[in-house]
Structures are given as C-alpha cells and as structure tokens.
Amino acid sequence: MDAFELYERAATRRTALAGFYNRNVKVETEAGPVLVRIRSAESEPMDLTCWSEDELLAAIDAYVPAAPRLLHAARNPDFQIHEYVPGRRVDELAPDGKPLPDAVLKAVEGFFGTLLRVPATALPPTPAGWPQDGDTPGFAGLLLELVRAIRHRGDSAVSDLYEALGVPDDPCHVLMARAHRLARRPFRLLHADIHRKNMIVAESGHVAFLDWELALWGDPVYDLADHLHKMSCTPGDRRTLTDAWQRSAPDECCEGWRDDLDFYLGYEAMKSAVVDTVRWGRRIAGTDDADERRRLCLELAAKLTAARPHWKADAPTVTAPGEIEAAVGRCLPRT
Structure with missing residues (x-):
C-alpha cells in the first residue's frame, strides 16, 4: 500500500x-x-x-x-x-428521536465498560497543564474556558450576532460556580463524541465506534453526558443508556454521578448554543431557500432555549425564529 x-x-x-x-x-x-x-x-x-x-x-x-x-x-x-x-451508520438505521436497536444499546454499554477499564499507563501523556487524575473541577474548568474562548474569538459580525441574540458575554459564569462543587472521581479514557453518525453496525451485528480525535482523559461522567446530549434519544433509550453506564462504571467512578451528570448536561446545552450561534448563523446567511432558513432558525431557537437556564444574561435570550433570522440578516454578510 x-x-x-x-x-x-x-x-x-x-x-x-x-x-x-x-x-x-x-x-x-x-x-x-x-x-x-x-x-x-x-x-x-x-x-x-x-x-x-x-x-x-x-x-x-x-x-x-x-x-x-x-x-x-x-x-x-x-x-x-x-x-x-x-456496514450502516446508526443514524441510517434509527434517525434522531427514534428508538435505537437493542444491539446498539448493548454495544454502547459494552463500549463504556471497555473505555472505563483502559489503564492510564497504556495512554499517551496528557498535555502540559492538564488537570491531575481526579481533579474533576479542574477538568470542568478546561471545558468552560474553551467555551469562553469561543465566545470571544469571532470577528465583530459574530460578536454582534451573539449580542443580538442575547448570548451573554460570559455564558459560563453560572456553571463555573457549580464546577467547584463537583465530586472527585478518578479520570478515565473518554471517547467524547459517541453519536449516531460515529457508530457503524456491521452485518455481523458488531458495532464499531469511529472518530477518536476528541478523545479525552477526564471525568467519566462527562462521556455519558456528551453521549446523551448528542444522541437525541427517546426517553426510554435515555434511561436505558444511563442505567447501562452505571452498570458499566466501577464504583469509584460513580461518586456523586447523578448530580454531576446534570451539571455536564447543562454544560452541553450551553456550549451547543454558543458554538451553533456561529455555525447555524452562517448556514442561515448562506442559503436562499426560505424553508431551509426557517428550519435552521427553529433549530437555533431550540438550542438557545435549552441553554437559557444555564447562563445569566443581562438581556433576554432571543428565541423567536423570525427575530433570529432578522438578527442574522443584520449581523452576518450573505455568503
């Protein structure tokens, strides 16, 4: 080759x-x-x-x-x-919002169990400044500082769009205060991107997990939260996957996990709104299809609505699709 x-x-x-x-x-x-x-x-x-x-x-x-x-x-x-x-991607077999095949649910449980038992000695060294094993507040701080950086690295048009939609200057303020109260758990290998498009079901029933560029060494509860956020599961599958993670996790990884799962789910909702204000805004600005713009505005409205309980904003968050489309039109040049 x-x-x-x-x-x-x-x-x-x-x-x-x-x-x-x-x-x-x-x-x-x-x-x-x-x-x-x-x-x-x-x-x-x-x-x-x-x-x-x-x-x-x-x-x-x-x-x-x-x-x-x-x-x-x-x-x-x-x-x-x-x-x-x-094979076939899981999103082809079961799109967002549809029940997952039993084979996929079982494969995810087994996958979590495998990740949680990979020895630290087998993994490459972590970058300089990475939190020490068990420092879950420090790990959460890394996640939050990333969102702060994203919020402030855009050009003036992006900054104007954030302001127009009511995305606060510091969307992490509330969650940063909560991060210090996270229970301390030993770090584990996290895939950090387990969603329907990253799972392939072979004819044999074997499920492969793709795209490892976002893998982390950190709080194992975050991997579950990231997975639940990205999967758009039915309520039943959500319960099944949450129970599966608990069964898979060693006892030392489960200290305070239910309360801290809520923290990370809030983080994911907040991050999604910050990141997708830019991504969806550019997509809205880049299409001449009125129906497509409407669909994208509805999706961004849902993201902003989900994030609103997790940040403290000086101005109301804009969640009306028509107002979002108008704000994008004012702030972002057509592409």
Whole structure:
C-alpha cells in the first residue's frame, strides 16, 4: 500500500463521508477498501482535545477492539489511513428521536465498560497543564474556558450576532460556580463524541465506534453526558443508556454521578448554543431557500432555549425564529 498515492487519490475526490475536522474518503485498494482521513485546515476548533488521533489509536489498539485499526499516519500532509468498516451508520438505521436497536444499546454499554477499564499507563501523556487524575473541577474548568474562548474569538459580525441574540458575554459564569462543587472521581479514557453518525453496525451485528480525535482523559461522567446530549434519544433509550453506564462504571467512578451528570448536561446545552450561534448563523446567511432558513432558525431557537437556564444574561435570550433570522440578516454578510 502506497500511503501517499492513496492520499492523492482521496484528495482529488469531490465527495467525502461526513466529518467536521476531517474529510473521510473511501478508497479502493487491491486488498480491499480503506478510509483516508484528511485533516481540514479550515475547521475552527470547537472542542477540547488531548491527543492526536493516530497517537491514541495506536495506544489503544490492544484494549479497544471496537475502534478502527490505524494503518498509516502522516503529518505533512496531515492525513491518516484507517481500516474501512463496512456496514450502516446508526443514524441510517434509527434517525434522531427514534428508538435505537437493542444491539446498539448493548454495544454502547459494552463500549463504556471497555473505555472505563483502559489503564492510564497504556495512554499517551496528557498535555502540559492538564488537570491531575481526579481533579474533576479542574477538568470542568478546561471545558468552560474553551467555551469562553469561543465566545470571544469571532470577528465583530459574530460578536454582534451573539449580542443580538442575547448570548451573554460570559455564558459560563453560572456553571463555573457549580464546577467547584463537583465530586472527585478518578479520570478515565473518554471517547467524547459517541453519536449516531460515529457508530457503524456491521452485518455481523458488531458495532464499531469511529472518530477518536476528541478523545479525552477526564471525568467519566462527562462521556455519558456528551453521549446523551448528542444522541437525541427517546426517553426510554435515555434511561436505558444511563442505567447501562452505571452498570458499566466501577464504583469509584460513580461518586456523586447523578448530580454531576446534570451539571455536564447543562454544560452541553450551553456550549451547543454558543458554538451553533456561529455555525447555524452562517448556514442561515448562506442559503436562499426560505424553508431551509426557517428550519435552521427553529433549530437555533431550540438550542438557545435549552441553554437559557444555564447562563445569566443581562438581556433576554432571543428565541423567536423570525427575530433570529432578522438578527442574522443584520449581523452576518450573505455568503
């Protein structure tokens, strides 16, 4: 396998599989298909990161059989080659809001159990300044400081949109006060991006978990909260997944977990509103389709409504779709 030849073939393809930080391209080889992941230089960092994905995949190869195998990694150009996992994405089998297949629910439970038992000694070193094992308030502080940075790094048009929609200057103020009261739990490996598009169900029933670029070393309760937030589950599946995590977690990971799960769910709602004010605002500004604009405005309104209980705003949060569309029109240039 000539890795750079595969990269060149993938780089010229106009079509790619879903991915925010990477273009994912299926490329055929004599030995079968592989997945070429090309890092996107245009993606703004919107998530906390701990390791390079290839470094982590190499480290967990013997511990997490549900992760894809890393076949090659390069830095210049920045790309990876993974084994191609045939099957159907979970969002194709069960879209958001629909009940998950029993096989997926069982696979997620097993996956949580696997992650929670990967030894720290198997993982790469954490970055300088990363909180010490068990410092859950420090871990939560990293998450919150990321959102603060996102809130203030945009240009004047983005700042104007935040102000017009009532997103507070410091959306993390309320949650930061709560973060200091989090129970201390030992850190574990977190996938931190387990959602329907990152799970592949093979014909055998085996479920593979993709996209490890956001994996973290941190509070295990956060992985559950992130998963529940991104899955758009039915109430029944939500209870099933929450109970599954509790069954999977060692006792030492469960100290105060129910109260702290609410904290992290509030964080996810708040972060989603801050990040998606920019993402959805640009999408609204970039379409001439009135129905599409309306749909996007309704979605952003739901995100802002969900975030409102978790921040202290000086001005009312704007959640009327018509007002959101008007604010985007005033603040963001058409693209």
